[in-house]
Amino acid sequence: MAQMSMIEAIRSAMDVMLGRDENVVVFGEDVGYFGGVFRCTAGLQEKYGPTRVFDSPINESGIVGAGIGMAAYGLRPCVEVQFADYIYPAYDQIVSEAARLRYRSAGQFTASMTIRSPCGGGIFGGQTHSQSPEALFTHVSGLKTIVPSTPYDAKGLLISAIEDDDPVVFLEPKRLYNGPFDGHPDRPAQSWAGHPQGDVPEDHYTVPIGKARLVRDGFDATIVTYGTMCFVAEAAVSETGIDAEIIDLRTLLPLDIDTIANSVRKTGRCMILHEATRTSGFGAELSAQIQEECFYNLEAPIVRVTGWDTPYPHAQEWQYFPGPERVGRELTNLMEAAS
Amino acid sequence: MGAGGEESSFSLCVFVWEVAVPEYSPLTFRVPEPPVRPGGEPDFSKFDVPKAGTVRRPEVDSDPDDMKDLATSLIRVLNRNAEAVGPWAGDIDTDLLLHGLRSMMRTRSFDERMMTLQRQGKTSFYMKCTGEEAIAVGQQLALLPGDMNFPTYRQQGLLICQDYPIVDMICQILSNERDPLHGRQLPVLYSAREYGFFTISGNLGTQYIHAVGWAMASAIKGDTKIATGWIGDGSTAENDFHAALVNASVYQPPVVLNIVNNQWAISSYQGIAGGDLATFAERALGYGIPSLRVDGNDFIAVHQVSKWAIERARRNLGPTLIEWVTYRVAPHSTSDDPSKYRPREESAAWPLGDPILRLKNHLIQRGLWSEERHKQAEAEFDEEMRLTAKEAERYGVMGEGASDRDIFEDVYKDMPPHLSKQRQELGV
Numbered sequence: 001m002a003q004m005s006m007i008e009a010i011r012s013a014m015d016v017m018l019g020r021d022e023n024v025v026v027f028g029e030d031v032g033y034f035g036g037v038f039r040c041t042a043g044l045q046e047k048y049g050p051t052r053v054f055d056s057p058i059n060e061s062g063i064v065g066a067g068i069g070m071a072a073y074g075l076r077p078c079v080e081v082q083f084a085d086y087i088y089p090a091y092d093q094i095v096s097e098a099a100r101l102r103y104r105s106a107g108q109f110t111a112s113m114t115i116r117s118p119c120g121g122g123i124f125g126g127q128t129h130s131q132s133p134e135a136l137f138t139h140v141s142g143l144k145t146i147v148p149s150t151p152y153d154a155k156g157l158l159i160s161a162i163e164d165d166d167p168v169v170f171l172e173p174k175r176l177y178n179g180p181f182d183g184h185p186d187r188p189a190q191s192w193a194g195h196p197q198g199d200v201p202e203d204h205y206t207v208p209i210g211k212a213r214l215v216r217d218g219f220d221a222t223i224v225t226y227g228t229m230c231f232v233a234e235a236a237v238s239e240t241g242i243d244a245e246i247i248d249l250r251t252l253l254p255l256d257i258d259t260i261a262n263s264v265r266k267t268g269r270c271m272i273l274h275e276a277t278r279t280s281g282f283g284a285e286l287s288a289q290i291q292e293e294c295f296y297n298l299e300a301p302i303v304r305v306t307g308w309d310t311p312y313p314h315a316q317e318w319q320y321f322p323g324p325e326r327v328g329r330e331l332t333n334l335m336e337a338a339s
Numbered sequence: 340m341g342a343g344g345e346e347s348s349f350s351l352c353v354f355v356w357e358v359a360v361p362e363y364s365p366l367t368f369r370v371p372e373p374p375v376r377p378g379g380e381p382d383f384s385k386f387d388v389p390k391a392g393t394v395r396r397p398e399v400d401s402d403p404d405d406m407k408d409l410a411t412s413l414i415r416v417l418n419r420n421a422e423a424v425g426p427w428a429g430d431i432d433t434d435l436l437l438h439g440l441r442s443m444m445r446t447r448s449f450d451e452r453m454m455t456l457q458r459q460g461k462t463s464f465y466m467k468c469t470g471e472e473a474i475a476v477g478q479q480l481a482l483l484p485g486d487m488n489f490p491t492y493r494q495q496g497l498l499i500c501q502d503y504p505i506v507d508m509i510c511q512i513l514s515n516e517r518d519p520l521h522g523r524q525l526p527v528l529y530s531a532r533e534y535g536f537f538t539i540s541g542n543l544g545t546q547y548i549h550a551v552g553w554a555m556a557s558a559i560k561g562d563t564k565i566a567t568g569w570i571g572d573g574s575t576a577e578n579d580f581h582a583a584l585v586n587a588s589v590y591q592p593p594v595v596l597n598i599v600n601n602q603w604a605i606s607s608y609q610g611i612a613g614g615d616l617a618t619f620a621e622r623a624l625g626y627g628i629p630s631l632r633v634d635g636n637d638f639i640a641v642h643q644v645s646k647w648a649i650e651r652a653r654r655n656l657g658p659t660l661i662e663w664v665t666y667r668v669a670p671h672s673t674s675d676d677p678s679k680y681r682p683r684e685e686s687a688a689w690p691l692g693d694p695i696l697r698l699k700n701h702l703i704q705r706g707l708w709s710e711e712r713h714k715q716a717e718a719e720f721d722e723e724m725r726l727t728a729k730e731a732e733r734y735g736v737m738g739e740g741a742s743d744r745d746i747f748e749d750v751y752k753d754m755p756p757h758l759s760k761q762r763q764e765l766g767v
Contacts, residue, residue: 051558056586059581061578061582062583062585065545065583066582066586069555070559072553073556075560093579100540103523104528107749108538144751164752254757
């Protein structure tokens with residue numbers, strides 16, 4: 001075991017896979033020599049050489065498109081898009097090609113590739129360094145979408161993603177890169193050192209795709225969330241004293257609906273919490289499925305706490321980001337609400 | 340200020356700058372138009388056709404800087420007398436030429452039969468490649484097993500010249516129980532990995548960068564296989580065209596990047612894709628990629644130039660772009676009516692003629708073929724396609740026999756729970 005930040009855990013996952021499987025290649029903008037703008041690939045080019053880990057032109061469609069071609073050949077590319085906010089030029093390649101390759105060729109060609117991209121806000125990233133576009137990928141059949149929230153899960157899930165034979169969109173909450181963040185920007189930054197989930201095995205291990213993680217056992221309500229919001233939820237629970245169960249989805253698609261439904265059946269109340277904008281966000285899908293599965297167990301309407309339906313602002317960061325105060329208030333309301 | 344005390348100390352310093360504003364006429368907006376529209380006389384007078392054999396043939400390892408002229412000329416081998424002339428004529432095995440001719444003829448027969456099937460309501464859709472047969476066939480016959488094509492929907496010749504089972508192609512078009520793609524794909528969007536034929540996508544241009552990525556993989560693994568990318572004139576305007584070229588330029592992978600310039604993108608003439616101010620071949624020069632512009636209706640030129648570019652790729656000398664100049668004789672698809680946007684007689688006036696006729700005449704002139712054998716072969720291939728279509732129809736037409744269970748397979752490697760549930764919902 002070693003203490004790792006999420007950055008180190010992600011780097012370690014690629015290191016392990018580059019060492020284990022010679023078909024794994026890693027590339028993207030500034031990923032090679034420099035080691036990535038977030039240091040997630042630092043040292044990998046030096047260790048594995050520029051034919052395994054290399055810099056790419058600034059062309060997201062080209063990064064993903066070339067990766068698809070490589071996967072069709074038989075490699076396992078793990079490519080990076082520098083910010084999830086810049087993944088849109090690659091959207092055609094992801095949706096029309098990577099996601100559909102297996103289906104349209106009846107399995108003759110597959111896109112065993114991972115598309116890593118830092119996502120999420122809480123860093124004064126403004127409109128184009130803060131977005132959470134996961135719903136654009138969960139809506140696409142053929143893709144798997146993952147959002148880890150801890151170094152341990154980040155490494156185990158990234159190894160699973162690289163080994164997976166289906167294309168995986170792997171969204172990394174950059175706010176969690178260096179330490180957990182509970183939505184209190186006024187308090188000193190925390191680091192992963194000393195955090196139980198910062199204990200990460202140095203060698204190969206996996207965390208299964210499609211399985212949620214129970215962050216906190218509780219009886220009064222269920223908070224279904226992922227990414228940075230897991231820590232915000234914990235803070236809100238401790239500040240309100242409401243005994244809520246917190247579920248970290250980890251994988252958004254395929255969704256672990258059983259874990260969610262079992263929890264909501266037990267608690268009878270459910271809050272869905274994400275950074276992404278509300279309308280047609282992933283929370284809408286969660287709400288619909290929970291309603292279908294747990295209708296007769298619900299004691300109150302399902303509540304969604306999300307980013308507002310606006311572009312991500314700069315100056316108003318903490319009025320936009322669903323912090324512990326807003327979450328706590330909504331949680332209190334949820335406890336008082338009756339169906 | 341006001342040191343002399345004569346000026347008001349509060350005078351505002353207003354500069355009235357007398358600028359002589361030049362007179363400009365109002366701007367005008369340019370929308371390129373083809374030279375002729377329906378009702379007009381076809382006019383290719385501005386299309387420059389150099390004599391066959393006049394364009395030089397550099398060594399494959401020449402510096403790309405020294406080949407720039409090849410992007411604006413037109414490599415041609417077969418002259419008016421159907422003789423193969425000039426430095427690109429080379430020496431082609433006569434069996435290969437005969438196989439090339441037969442494959443082009445079979446491709447045309449196939450297209451005609453599939454058009455009939457569509458008109459008979461047995462399939463929903465079809466796309467012919469009439470007039471462009473030489474390009475796919477000529478290049479495929481220069482490739483080796485294991486190389487991978489990334490085709491568009493108009494390179495059926497790649498499969499036909501490899502003797503891919505025609506019945507499987509037709510079953511795909513009919514979406515029947517024997518369809519290799521299980522009824523999931525629109526007709527003609529074939530996939531045949533074993534034949535070096537990448538799965539065709541309806542999204543234009545996407546596969547061009549896949550070809551580059553595949554070639555990068557081959558180089559990363561120290562393999563000797565090469566990739567070929569295919570794109571039409573219209574789709575060169577897509578962003579992935581640039582993505583492919585910039586990556587091909589940067590990493591120098593073993594890829595041959597083909598542009599089939601058939602003058603038309605559905606109803607838009609090639610000027611709408613930016614083809615009237617520069618050749619499509621010239622696009623590559625800005626990327627430092629050697630680029631050749633070739634008579635796409637000249638089978639020998641197609642084959643020889645392909646061989647040259649493939650050799651370059653295989654010898655690790657990097658990518659090559661080739662603009663194949665041809666003409667889309669057929670409607671864009673069975674849903675299209677070209678008489679609404681171009682003269683009916685335009686294809687007949689096309690200065691580069693018909694690829695099958697030109698190779699036929701060459702072979703006759705060399706004593707390797709005859710009018711009689713040609714007629715016989717035509718009849719034989721028409722009959723082959725008629726009988727094969729009949730055979731394919733036994734497995735169903737227009738989606739008959741495609742299994743509903745197959746809707747849910749192959750979305751992922753293993754079926755996730757939500758898809759199993761949806762399959763149960765459909766009751767299959």
